Amino acid sequence: MLSAVYFWHPSATAGSSCSDRHRAWVLLDTVAYTDMDEDEIPHNATSATACTSSGATAEVTLELADPPGVSSWFVRCTTKTKSAHRLFCARVVRAEGSLLLLRVFAGSSDDLFVYSAGSWTQPSLHLLPRPNPSCKVTDGVAILPRGGDDRQYLVVIPEMQLTHRDCSYVLHVFSSQTERWSAKVAALDWDDEETDYNNIVFHRGGKVNVVDAGDHGGGGCLVVGWVDLWQGILTCDVLDANPVMRLIQLPPTRSGNMVDDYGMGYEMTNAQSCRDMSPRQQAPPPRGGPRAPPLRFSD
Numbered sequence: 001m002l003s004a005v006y007f008w009h010p011s012a013t014a015g016s017s018c019s020d021r022h023r024a025w026v027l028l029d030t031v032a033y034t035d036m037d038e039d040e041i042p043h044n045a046t047s048a049t050a051c052t053s054s055g056a057t058a059e060v061t062l063e064l065a066d067p068p069g070v071s072s073w074f075v076r077c078t079t080k081t082k083s084a085h086r087l088f089c090a091r092v093v094r095a096e097g098s099l100l101l102l103r104v105f106a107g108s109s110d111d112l113f114v115y116s117a118g119s120w121t122q123p124s125l126h127l128l129p130r131p132n133p134s135c136k137v138t139d140g141v142a143i144l145p146r147g148g149d150d151r152q153y154l155v156v157i158p159e160m161q162l163t164h165r166d167c168s169y170v171l172h173v174f175s176s177q178t179e180r181w182s183a184k185v186a187a188l189d190w191d192d193e194e195t196d197y198n199n200i201v202f203h204r205g206g207k208v209n210v211v212d213a214g215d216h217g218g219g220g221c222l223v224v225g226w227v228d229l230w231q232g233i234l235t236c237d238v239l240d241a242n243p244v245m246r247l248i249q250l251p252p253t254r255s256g257n258m259v260d261d262y263g264m265g266y267e268m269t270n271a272q273s274c275r276d277m278s279p280r281q282q283a284p285p286p287r288g289g290p291r292a293p294p295l296r297f298s299d
Contacts, residue, residue, distance in 0.1 A: 005027040005028060005029055005030065005070055006027070006028045006030060006092050006095040007025060007027060007095070008025065008026055008027075008028045008071075008095040008100065009024065009025050009097055009098060010025075010026060010062075010064070010098055010117040025067070026064050026065065026066075026067060026071045027065075027067055027068065027069070027070050027071060028062075028070070028071045028073065028092065028095065028100075029070055029071065029072055029073065029092075030091050030092045031089070031090070031091050031092075032060075032073050032074060032075045032089070032090035032091065032102075033072060033073070033074045033075075034074070034075050034076075034077075034088055034089060034090055036074070036076075038076070041059075041061065041074045041076050042061050042063055042074060043059075043061055044061060044062075044063075045123075046060075046061055046062040046063075046064070046117070046123055047059060047060065047061040047123070048060055048115060048116075048123040048124050048125035049125060050113060050125040050126060050127045051127060052077065052104065052106055052107075052109045052111050052127065053109045053111050053127065053130070054106070054107055054108055054109040055079070056077045056078060056079045056106060056107065056109070057077065057078050057079075058075060058076070058077050058104060058106065058111075058113070058125065059075070059076045059077075059078075059125075060073060060074070060075055060102070060113070060115055060125050061073065061074045061076075062074075073092075075088075075090040075102075075104060077104070077106040077107075079107075088104065088105050088106035088107065089104075089105050090102060090103065090104040090105070091103055093112070093137065093141055093143075094141055094142060094143045094208065095143075096142070096143045096144065096145060096210075097145040097150060098116060098117040098118070098145075098150045099114055099115070099116055099117075099143050099145055099150055099153055100114070100115040100116075101113075101114055101141065101143040101155065102114070102115055103137065111127055111128070112127075112128040112137065112155070113125055113126060113127055113128065114126045114128065114143065114153065114155070114176075116150045116151065117150070118150060126176075128155065128174055129174075129179070129180070129181065131157060131172050131174070131181045132172060132181065132183060134159075135157055135159055135170075135172045135183075136157075136159070137157060138157065138158070138159075139204070139205070139206040140157070140158050140204075140205040140206065140208065140226050141155065141156065141157045141208075142154075142155070142156045142157075142208040142224055142226075143155050143156075144156065144210065144213075144222060144224065144238070146176075146222075151176065152176055152177060153176050154173055154174065154175055154176070154222070154238065155173070155174040156171055156172070156173050156174075156224065156238050157171075157172040157173075158170075158171055158172075158186075158205070158226065158236075159171075159172060161185075162201065167188055167197065167200050167201060168185055168186065168187055168188060168245075169185070169186040169188075169236075169245055170183055170184070170185055170186070171183065171184055171185075171186050171236070171238060171243060173238060184241070184242075184243060185243075186236050186243040186244065186245050187242075187243075187244055187245065188200060188244070188245045188246075188247075189244050189245065189246045192246050192247070194232070194246070194247050194248060194249045195245070195246055195247040196247065196249070199231045199232055199247055199249065200231075200234070200245075200247060202228075202230075202231055203226070203228045203231040203232070203234055203247070204228050204231070205226025205227055205228050205234055206227070206228070207226075207227040207229075207277070208224060208225070208226055208227070209224070209225045209227060209233075209277075210222070210223070210224060210225075211223040211224065211225040211233075211235055220239055221237045221239055221240070222237060222238050222239045223235055223236065223237045223238075224236055224237075224238055225248075227277055228271075229250070229271030229275050229276070229277065230250075230271050231247075231249075232247045232248050232249040232250050233247070233248040233250070234246075234247055235247075235248060
């Protein structure tokens, strides 16, 4: 049963072309087919393999369909004795450019993989080392291509640090260049009039957008926006040595769309049933971070 889909650009790498084999974009199911016999799992030009943290071999294969059809993907895990794991699951955590961030549960392992389409010339699957044990993979995890090359990317996991008086974030960042995780504290800009404590505490950034990426005034930046359709957009330049989080509040919902969820208030309902947000092209802002993100809002 189809659970949800990701809008994915498998041919988004530099120099790739769009043809029947190189689709510009696809709708990809978020959940993989796993519990299948070996002769039922396809093997084609999209297949890529890597070892899991427990030493098993994981193979990922895609079956792409022209939109509006939904593309499927398959994962098979085999141990060193060639026996297959049958009780495991795999899902897409995030899709960005030609990259997929996958989470695979197999046996005792819980692993993050990065699948790269590689313009279909040589797809690859890469096991990420485990982040800090205290770091949990949340819906706010982001994968960020760097430099127009799908072999260079960052994976960012924001972790909220909440006390009764203050709030901050720890950004856990994996770099494909160093093959290591690092962590840095991102303070909240309480002097900003829109960065409200209550909005921050209840913020759940399930949707991630790159708000700004470029070289402004001689310095690189990579501003990421974690979108909560009720609480607003939490923005941060993840490349900054001393990152700062700022909240951009969204316009109030139209009165006709405010749903009282059994007296709990409209913030407890699924916002995507009445509003959404998507990225759009916009000229880069001056250095210092944008005040209005390049996003299209519908209510």
